[in-house]
Amino acid sequence: MRFIIGLSAVFTIAFGGIIPLRRDFSDHLSLGNISWAGILEEGGPRVEVTGSSFEDIERQIQSTKPDFTWDSIKPFNPPAAGQGNTDTYVNCNEGSGQTSVGRIGEGIAYLRSKPGDCRAAARPAEQLRSCGRVSCSYNAAIQLCSTATNDIWMPCATIGDYAQIILNHCTQPGIIASDALVQGTKHDPTGMFVEVGDDSC
Template sequence: MQLTTIVLSLFGFFIVARAADSDLNLPYPLVPFQYNGILGGHNVQLNGTIQDIYAQMKELHPDFELEHAIQSRAEASNLTTHDIANTFDYYCCPVPGHKWQWALGPHILDGIKYLKGIDICDVGASSCVRIGCSWNSAIYLCNDNRFKITPMCNYIASYAKDLIDKCSEYPPVHTFLTCGQEFDTDGYNVIVREDRC
């Protein structure tokens, strides 16, 4: 009985420490991503990563088709890449001042694909949102401004793709890994890194 209590206490401590470590390793406090808009022809207000939002949509509206939503949004928008002039700077891991670990590149690519299916990725003043995460591979949007911003999600996805292009490693026994941070001249940045999902 005592051993069980000790093990459960240590497990609880590990989970709390891991969550605190994750939050402290971001430039600003982590707040939930909230999507308000039209998705699959439905006006919705949903919370979570893009993967969570799509799962909620499928539950609320069984007729919702992810591939159709992504294709429709991609066709509706001409903005799929950012202007190089808007890129302020980027860092590949190890990023100074952070202990970020490498994410699995293919899962970041999936997150990029999913982000192209929604329009606005908003984030409040001086905060970060985890906009995508699967298989412990996360995409964050952090706002350096003192006001809310509402960039297009496919624009943010292009920064994550940039980090894959610039900040990936290809170990011989594993799929490719990626980790880094890229800054926009409008006062926000995108981070790809490992984190628990």
């Protein structure tokens, strides 16, 4: 599974339906890296690492702490209480196009397994939002985005929780379970939001 940088989309109405259209990278969207923060050892300081993916972040940490694994630091980074984790602010008509529910479910499990916090980077003044793609597998992407002008930190696991809320509200069943599709966004009052949809990966 790859965890890299993201893309978004807009929609147009045609023939009575909603047709997803890909948005150009330059269309009011700033793309950014993933930033993670947490404690690497008992009694140690909180550190921040930025990379192109969780795998990149893991490699950076292992360059100075070879025995690092995500599981090894869970005792020092206990799960935080839910932050705005409700079913409100869900929009099933936003996203980069429908994608596989099953693959998004894999991304949710991956994010929920990550201790520590993830950052939704402040948007540049000239852009409407910034996004970093925190999960992508077989063209099924989860993005962490922000319309705020300040950085917002939240538990990485909560990103997975928000994506699950999108699945709960926005899944369109197929003829068989494996054909089910989804896209949508889950917004937070802070200006942060999670987007689920199609992307190239």
